[in-house]
Amino acid sequence: AAEDKPVVGLIMKSLANEFFQNMLEGAEAHAAERGDYELRAVGMQNETDFESQINAVENFITQGVDAIVVAPADSKAMVRPLKRAMEAGIVVVNFDVALDEDAKKQQGIDLAFVGPDNRGGAKLAGDALAQKLGAGGKVVIIEGNPGADNANQRRLGFEDSVTEHKLELLDSRTAHWETEEANQVFSAMLTANPDIQGVMAANDSMAIGVVKALEAAGRTDIEVVGFDAIPAVLPMIEDGRLLASVDQFGKEMAANSIDLALEVLAGGPALEGWVRTPIELVAGE
Amino acid sequence: MPNLASSPLLSVTDLRKSFGGIHALDGVSFALTSGEVHALVGENGAGKSTLIKVLSGVHMFEAGEIRMDGDGYRPTSPHAAKVAGIQVVHQEFNLLGDLSVAENISIEALPKTKFGLLDRKEMNRRARAALDAIGLNDVDVTAPVRSLGIAHRQLIEIARALQSDSCILILDEPTATLTERETARLFEIVSGIKAKGVTVVFVSHHLEEVFGICDRVTVFRNGKTITTENIADVTPPDVVRFMVGHALEETASDAAAPAHSREVALAVEGLQTTANPSSDGISFELRKGEILGIAGLVGAGRTEVLRAIFGADPMLSGRVLKDGAPLTIRQPRDAIAAGIGFVTEDRKDEGLILEMPIAANSSLVDIGTVSRWGLVNFAAERAMATQGGARLKLKYGKLSDPVSSLSGGNQQKVVLAKWLAGNPSILLLDEPTRGVDVGAKAEIYSILRGLAAQGISMIVVSSELPELTALTDRILVMAGHQIQGVLDRSEYSQERILQLAYGQETNSERKTA
Amino acid sequence: MSIAEEVSFTPRRKPVSIRSIVNNAGIGLALLVMIAFFSVASEHFLSANNITNILTQITINLILAVGMTFVILIGGIDLSVGSVMAFAAVVAGKAITLPGLGPTELIILAVLAGVVAGTICGVLNGVVSAYWSLPSFIITLGMLNIARGAALQISGAQTIYSFPFAFEEFGSLLVYGVPVVFIVALALVVIAWFVLNRTVFGRLIYGIGNNEEAVRLAGHPVFWYKVAAFSICGFTAGIAAIIYMARLNIASPIAGIGFELNAIAAVIIGGTSLSGGRGSVIGTLLGAFIIGVLANGLILIGLSDFMRQMITGVVIVVAVILDHYRAKYSAS
Amino acid sequence: MSIAEEVSFTPRRKPVSIRSIVNNAGIGLALLVMIAFFSVASEHFLSANNITNILTQITINLILAVGMTFVILIGGIDLSVGSVMAFAAVVAGKAITLPGLGPTELIILAVLAGVVAGTICGVLNGVVSAYWSLPSFIITLGMLNIARGAALQISGAQTIYSFPFAFEEFGSLLVYGVPVVFIVALALVVIAWFVLNRTVFGRLIYGIGNNEEAVRLAGHPVFWYKVAAFSICGFTAGIAAIIYMARLNIASPIAGIGFELNAIAAVIIGGTSLSGGRGSVIGTLLGAFIIGVLANGLILIGLSDFMRQMITGVVIVVAVILDHYRAKYSAS
Numbered sequence A: 001a002a003e004d005k006p007v008v009g010l011i012m013k014s015l016a017n018e019f020f021q022n023m024l025e026g027a028e029a030h031a032a033e034r035g036d037y038e039l040r041a042v043g044m045q046n047e048t049d050f051e052s053q054i055n056a057v058e059n060f061i062t063q064g065v066d067a068i069v070v071a072p073a074d075s076k077a078m079v080r081p082l083k084r085a086m087e088a089g090i091v092v093v094n095f096d097v098a099l100d101e102d103a104k105k106q107q108g109i110d111l112a113f114v115g116p117d118n119r120g121g122a123k124l125a126g127d128a129l130a131q132k133l134g135a136g137g138k139v140v141i142i143e144g145n146p147g148a149d150n151a152n153q154r155r156l157g158f159e160d161s162v163t164e165h166k167l168e169l170l171d172s173r174t175a176h177w178e179t180e181e182a183n184q185v186f187s188a189m190l191t192a193n194p195d196i197q198g199v200m201a202a203n204d205s206m207a208i209g210v211v212k213a214l215e216a217a218g219r220t221d222i223e224v225v226g227f228d229a230i231p232a233v234l235p236m237i238e239d240g241r242l243l244a245s246v247d248q249f250g251k252e253m254a255a256n257s258i259d260l261a262l263e264v265l266a267g268g269p270a271l272e273g274w275v276r277t278p279i280e281l282v283a284g285e
Numbered sequence B: 001m002p003n004l005a006s007s008p009l010l011s012v013t014d015l016r017k018s019f020g021g022i023h024a025l026d027g028v029s030f031a032l033t034s035g036e037v038h039a040l041v042g043e044n045g046a047g048k049s050t051l052i053k054v055l056s057g058v059h060m061f062e063a064g065e066i067r068m069d070g071d072g073y074r075p076t077s078p079h080a081a082k083v084a085g086i087q088v089v090h091q092e093f094n095l096l097g098d099l100s101v102a103e104n105i106s107i108e109a110l111p112k113t114k115f116g117l118l119d120r121k122e123m124n125r126r127a128r129a130a131l132d133a134i135g136l137n138d139v140d141v142t143a144p145v146r147s148l149g150i151a152h153r154q155l156i157e158i159a160r161a162l163q164s165d166s167c168i169l170i171l172d173e174p175t176a177t178l179t180e181r182e183t184a185r186l187f188e189i190v191s192g193i194k195a196k197g198v199t200v201v202f203v204s205h206h207l208e209e210v211f212g213i214c215d216r217v218t219v220f221r222n223g224k225t226i227t228t229e230n231i232a233d234v235t236p237p238d239v240v241r242f243m244v245g246h247a248l249e250e251t252a253s254d255a256a257a258p259a260h261s262r263e264v265a266l267a268v269e270g271l272q273t274t275a276n277p278s279s280d281g282i283s284f285e286l287r288k289g290e291i292l293g294i295a296g297l298v299g300a301g302r303t304e305v306l307r308a309i310f311g312a313d314p315m316l317s318g319r320v321l322k323d324g325a326p327l328t329i330r331q332p333r334d335a336i337a338a339g340i341g342f343v344t345e346d347r348k349d350e351g352l353i354l355e356m357p358i359a360a361n362s363s364l365v366d367i368g369t370v371s372r373w374g375l376v377n378f379a380a381e382r383a384m385a386t387q388g389g390a391r392l393k394l395k396y397g398k399l400s401d402p403v404s405s406l407s408g409g410n411q412q413k414v415v416l417a418k419w420l421a422g423n424p425s426i427l428l429l430d431e432p433t434r435g436v437d438v439g440a441k442a443e444i445y446s447i448l449r450g451l452a453a454q455g456i457s458m459i460v461v462s463s464e465l466p467e468l469t470a471l472t473d474r475i476l477v478m479a480g481h482q483i484q485g486v487l488d489r490s491e492y493s494q495e496r497i498l499q500l501a502y503g504q505e506t507n508s509e510r511k512t513a
Numbered sequence C, D: 001m002s003i004a005e006e007v008s009f010t011p012r013r014k015p016v017s018i019r020s021i022v023n024n025a026g027i028g029l030a031l032l033v034m035i036a037f038f039s040v041a042s043e044h045f046l047s048a049n050n051i052t053n054i055l056t057q058i059t060i061n062l063i064l065a066v067g068m069t070f071v072i073l074i075g076g077i078d079l080s081v082g083s084v085m086a087f088a089a090v091v092a093g094k095a096i097t098l099p100g101l102g103p104t105e106l107i108i109l110a111v112l113a114g115v116v117a118g119t120i121c122g123v124l125n126g127v128v129s130a131y132w133s134l135p136s137f138i139i140t141l142g143m144l145n146i147a148r149g150a151a152l153q154i155s156g157a158q159t160i161y162s163f164p165f166a167f168e169e170f171g172s173l174l175v176y177g178v179p180v181v182f183i184v185a186l187a188l189v190v191i192a193w194f195v196l197n198r199t200v201f202g203r204l205i206y207g208i209g210n211n212e213e214a215v216r217l218a219g220h221p222v223f224w225y226k227v228a229a230f231s232i233c234g235f236t237a238g239i240a241a242i243i244y245m246a247r248l249n250i251a252s253p254i255a256g257i258g259f260e261l262n263a264i265a266a267v268i269i270g271g272t273s274l275s276g277g278r279g280s281v282i283g284t285l286l287g288a289f290i291i292g293v294l295a296n297g298l299i300l301i302g303l304s305d306f307m308r309q310m311i312t313g314v315v316i317v318v319a320v321i322l323d324h325y326r327a328k329y330s331a332s
């Protein structure tokens, strides 16, 4: 069945994550719609399983795919295998999380990035919170998995808006992206700092845990922002339990990246720099 | 005497069972009549336990026939055998260490209240009654079995088997770890249940026991039954001849003159063990080339003393001097370094690595001599094991077979071989011939005597008085964790020893008063 | 009983009942030390609110650990509880969001669906590992993957949400400051204690862990007892799933990752032997408290995330060392 | 030797060497079935490139599993290997990015630092669990947290990168299509096999797993042997860290999460008994292959991620069931 259609290998992070699952569905729909390429998609076991992404690149090189579209789990570890893929004549598009600039320079490759600005997105959420609280508002951050690039970016984004709006950052702790852990960690943070006014959670799963902790504590005076805008939080945004979340349009992101890769394959010019994809603050009226 | 003419309760014809290439049962035929006590005797590895395991549904047989009450009988599980009325005390223990004595005794049918819950009261009551019946009044029925010594465990196994009504009760070497007192009590019970019409199958390497309580005896040799005789018609030497195929040369049992010197090899002073800190402390001396016996009833504290000397359990106070110099023994390693060896009483838990080959077990203590630069020299190890095995008439398939495939008595020989290989200057032996057959026992005695003649000193703890009187130069009698008396060879007599062993109560009262 | 009367030994140890209470309370010492420390170190620690928090937060781990106790007592292990919980939650979540039914029916249906889903996984674990006598470590590792994959597949990796109001309420209900979900967990502990100590089934669970062969020789159907132990563990994973949903108001296919280690840790810190046959569910309760109090307290005293993780490790180790000494001194 | 002469048994079984090879090859049957299946299902599976990939991909798990074999053989378990690997990697990463040294010195320094860091963690695991006779499950669970926290603390949760060129090259070097890192792993397997089967130390490792008390009473320093087993496991975690760095060109404090389960799975699928005393490092090698081939093959045949996870679970279970039957038939 593999006639002359170009083969695109899509490497994502954990598909157990709704964000990437939506992305995959978007890509599959896109492949069916265009019909002029073959899509091979893989995810990874868990977010820190960097090796399996490298394995995936190696497997794709083995299979001789024409293009690799990749959302790196680690911005540094992926540079070298991707370089090898480029050397094998494969068109590589980096999306979702940008590869590390230094690492790219070191390996002597130049690779464009297609994707949103995680840091900027987090800042959007932070700004929404700051606006609500005003300067001096006391906030805490619930971080993602320490050491993960997107967790870093989002924390930095939150911190940017803390500085910019002169918020007071009381505490910053990780809950490893998990609802239950966020619930536990935040409950304790709230006990230790009863005067918290706002919470920035690095993803919506953790934001849900925070909202439940607030309900359990009977606190309605604390504002929460999340990230990702998963369907489960939309009702919360509607009824005000969640102030805002950030949509990165993951569904389209992979599909757009594939389009770009196919253009280059078809003889188009190589991509350059940062092809920004949209981000949007989702907030109640 | 039961009516031997009556039709057999259970008959076995030409039964065969093999493990891999070993024919454990190679044509076994015998019959049980109702209400008799039937002995099974034979050398170690002759197939007695295997037959019992077949009868009790643990192993399936390959050929032959078993008929019970005239019908074919082929148990497929222990449960099926129980339903058919066969109750067994196996040679190796099957107790639940962390469960209480009472729970172990009732494990087959734990009593329930009318709500279907465990009836602890009833369970403890039954256990108490069962233990009292076999004379174990000192054991707390709620104590975990793990905390008991080996003889107590054996009695608990027996008590358990007596719990349910059965028509055939099989006892596989029940007396191997018991002292006279318990053995006598057991025999009273056996006569009691025999009177009720229960058939008892009794395995023992002690022919005097066989001749004491059995009506008939079936002799095994190499997986075959040689003959079944009425006890009244044979003498012990006849039975031994059937067992080994020839007459056993009389080993000079009383010939051993105390050849040891006066030099003290090991002195124990005021030894108190952590298990019994309340005792006054044990002191005695062991001379060069002497075999010192320790007698006592079950639980008298004999094992404790050996374990403390060897460093297997910590010593609370007291010292041990070897050749006049005090030893610091914190762990078995120190004792071994000082030239002390210790044949433990419980081969399954302490003596053997059951899953590992015979060769590896025999070299476990003295692995240093069959290795160089930390590498095992397998040829040397095999030679060591072959030699050790030959010396003790070990019956085995291959040296690479796991020890677990050996019969009980042969496993015991491996434990001995392991310690003899190390050439210790002092050897502590706790029930060294437990489960060993008559011929091999004589062999072991002569080996031990030979070692003593070479100047090796030994302490032998044994529950068999004949063993102690035959083997030792002096006997130290213990009761209640205290030494009650020391007997020289000239003073040996069953009465004297038992008197001291039982005398614990009066003595200790006197002391504390 | 002539001979018996002659000889009377003094009992070798204290009566068992007291000893076993001390043993059960074992790790309690470490727990008390921890509580004392945190009470001094943080003014908030002993506040009513915080106690409520701690109780809520140990609930799920405790429920999983109760089932795990059965499996570990027979000498097995169940690595799949976290995944099975997620699977049961997704199944229950699908059920509770079915259209066209009233809230009461939905809730009953969901509870049944979740518990049955969990129990089925447990039965499978038990049957496969007991029938072929395979190491439960591997079998339940397989189930870990199977249940997680199934949870993701069924849910399409989407979080399920929007449950009946009464159900969501239940998760945060308090009775005199005590979370109802914790009462559920406590009830399971009591039932498990009762089953393990007062029923024949329970004693044979201990027996199998001690010496499986001996129990078989005593004529008991060991296979079914083992299956029962794993099924109980699956059942509690199902209950945990329901509690999770009630508490967080979502059913997430990626819930419960790593929960198995926490549950096993609670059981073992509680003094149950990993090789089976020895232990108690009261110990498990204390073990779950240790883990929960530690997690809560270390945040309250304001340690950084990384320090907190290190200290958690150290305290777990120190707690079992402490327990070791307690056991030693209480024995002598 | 009259009796011995009289009785001559036919050998009960095939000679041990062959039997043990069959036993070791045990799970090999399942592996062969898998390989056959994937070869048919995917044209790429047997390509030289893919074989190279598989070898590279199992390397780290294999290295961890070799050390784990020692620990499991003495009846212990080490849950900390993944974290210890990350810790060792961070330590080595700090060393290799020190300023002012030449690449050769840096590489030597880093390798030493990583291996020493790993070994120290292993020694701690061993000393604490053996000295107080505590369950290694809990002690290494503590170490899992301690090492991870330390790795995050030292690195400030930042990935360390930019290593000397030669070091990065080493990770992807091939010799006749065989990755050099795999050769390192294979060398460890051979050494471990030799140690376990030919040395007194290895003999006693098996002995301790079977009957610790018997080994102690035979006068061997059981404590030190146990410490040694855990230290070896820490050592291999250190080696794995170096290989990880060479292969991924980063030292990440969050590397290796969950690796312990994979390593333990390789050991147990390879037929080593979790209760100790029985097993072989050749089995571990095959176990690691099973896991690696499965992961690779299922991707090649294009299964969706969730299906893949479920099938992985099923295949692991089926593999041990298959092995069970093989063992049964080869015994009779």
Ligand SMILES: Nc1ncnc2c1ncn2[C@@H]1O[C@H](COP(=O)(O)OP(=O)(O)OP(=O)(O)O)[C@@H](O)[C@H]1O
Binding pocket: B019, B022, B023, B024, B042, B043, B044, B045, B046, B047, B048, B049, B050, B051, B091, B395, B404, B405, B406, B407, B408, B409, B410, B435, B437
């Ligand atoms: N599970 C087994 N696997 C292999 N061989 C076995 C097994 N059980 C018994 N055998 C062998 O069968 C033979 C008979 O053993 P059995 O235990 O019946 O002897 P026995 O007469 O009870 O000896 P003892 O007096 O020493 O208890 C022995 O050679 C033994 O090695």
Ligand SMILES: Nc1ncnc2c1ncn2[C@@H]1O[C@H](COP(=O)(O)OP(=O)(O)OP(=O)(O)O)[C@@H](O)[C@H]1O
Binding pocket: B146, B147, B148, B149, B150, B151, B152, B177, B275, B296, B297, B298, B299, B300, B301, B302, B303, B304, B305, B345, B463, C012
């Ligand atoms: N490890 C132990 N822990 C607690 N109690 C023990 C232990 N070992 C033995 N005992 C108890 O100590 C007492 C003395 O036991 P010991 O084994 O020394 O007696 P023994 O004279 O050798 O008798 P036997 O070995 O025939 O039971 C017994 O009551 C026994 O139950």
Ligand SMILES: [Mg+2]
Binding pocket: B048, B049, B050, B091, B172, B407, B408, B409
């Ligand atoms: Mg026997």
Ligand SMILES: [Mg+2]
Binding pocket: B149, B150, B302, B303, B304, B345, B430
């Ligand atoms: Mg004794």
